[in-house]
Amino acid sequence: MKKNIYDILILIFACFLVAFGTYFFLAPCNIAAGGISGAAIIVNSIFPSIPIGLFMMFVEIFLFIIGIIIIGPVFGGKTIFCSFSISGMILVMQKVYPVVKPFSKDTLMQLIFGILICGAGMGIVFNKNASTGGTDIIGKIINKYTKISIGKCVLIPDIIVVTAASIVFGIDKGMYSILGILLNATIIDRVILTLNTYKHVAIISSNGTDIKNYIVDVLDRSATIYYAKGAYKNNDNEVITTVLNRKEFLKLKEYIVKVDDRAFITVNEVNEVLGEGFSSIL
Template sequence: MKKNFKSFFIIFIGALLVAMGTYFFLAPNHIAAGGISGAAIIINSIFPILPIGALMMAMEVILFITGILIIGPVFGGKTIFCSFSVSGIILLLEKFFPNVRPLSNDMLVQLIFGVLICGVGMAIVFDQDASTGGTDIIAKIINKYFKISIGKCVLIADIIITVAASIVFGIDKGMYAILGVILNATLIDTVIRNLNTYKQVAIISNSGEEIKDYIVDTLDRSATIYYAKGAYNNNEREVITTVVNRKQFLKLKDYIKDIDERAFITVNEVNEVLGEGFAEIA
């Protein structure tokens, strides 16, 4: 229950970022940088009477059903929560901050800020095995069957909307939209890669038993023990290896420093860890 609450809370934070990036930076400049939000911006520019948030909600239904059927109910449930969170937040922003205008005359700067905020939010959502809905569901389906990185899948799914943006808003804004989609795809892959970076740690210490207990009992991680012979004096030593996240590594390093300053530690960054205690093997 606690784990599910944490996951939904993280998804909500991602949704909040996507909504703010879209409403304050992309929408006022008519930058339709892909996604359902981009499609909603295009339609809203043609029919201003139709609110962006309401349009986003209306366009989600078919894609929701598709995502649930193809990817599964857990993904579908999280995606529904995220998508309606984004749409609902935008509706609230439209109520409390109506008629938002571009924050500056520099469209490129606003594009970059909008994509940065939205891209980080989307990456957070994807990392929780969800999506913001709309074309992101299509991206997730492509990712599932073709094993292409999620950022590239988003790029594939959004390219049609950027072409439409070029037709509706002109080639200049269309080119901005294409640039935004490319930046967004790159940022999503980068953020997800960093969110899933772990530390593979090998430790040689005279306090091996204490370190093993700390890893298992305090960090709630396992460890592998093997023995190696040193080339300098031919002594056989115990080597403790484990994989931990960044926060756990800092705790482990501080603990080892407190009990054995002469410990020998090697650290490697691991971009993906699959199996028990980590991501499932897909």
């Protein structure tokens, strides 16, 4: 229950990032950097009476049904929550700030900051096995069957939106949009990679029993033990190895300092861990 609440709060935060970046940075400059939000900006520029958030809601209803059928109800449920959250947040922003001017006269700066904010939010959402709706669902479906990175998969349908942006807003805006989707794909993959980076830790300590118990009982992680002979003193050593996330590693390091400040520790970063307690191997 506690984990579910935490996941919901994380998704709400990620949705806010996407909504904020879209409405305050991309939309004022007519930068349609892919996705349904980009399509909504195009439609809104042609038909100002159609709100960006409302257009996004209607299109997302259609696409999330496809997502539920192909990817599954868990993904579909999370996607519904995220897509309507983003649309709703943008509608609220439109009510509170109906006229939004660009923060900067430099369109490139608006693009960079908008994509940085949106891409970070989208990366967090994808990492929680959800999507922000719209064309991201198409990207997720492509990812499921091809195993291409999610950032590159999102790039595929975005090309269509960018092409439309070039026609509606002109080649200059189109070029900004192309830069935007390339940057967005890179940021999504980078955020997911960062969130899934773990520490592979090997420990040699005279107080190995306490350290093992701390890993298993307090951190709720498993460990592997093997024995090695030291070349300097020719003595037998117990080597404890485990895989932890960043937060768990910091806790372990603090504990080791307390029980054995002469312990020998080696740490390597791993970008993917599959199996029990981590990502599914399927």
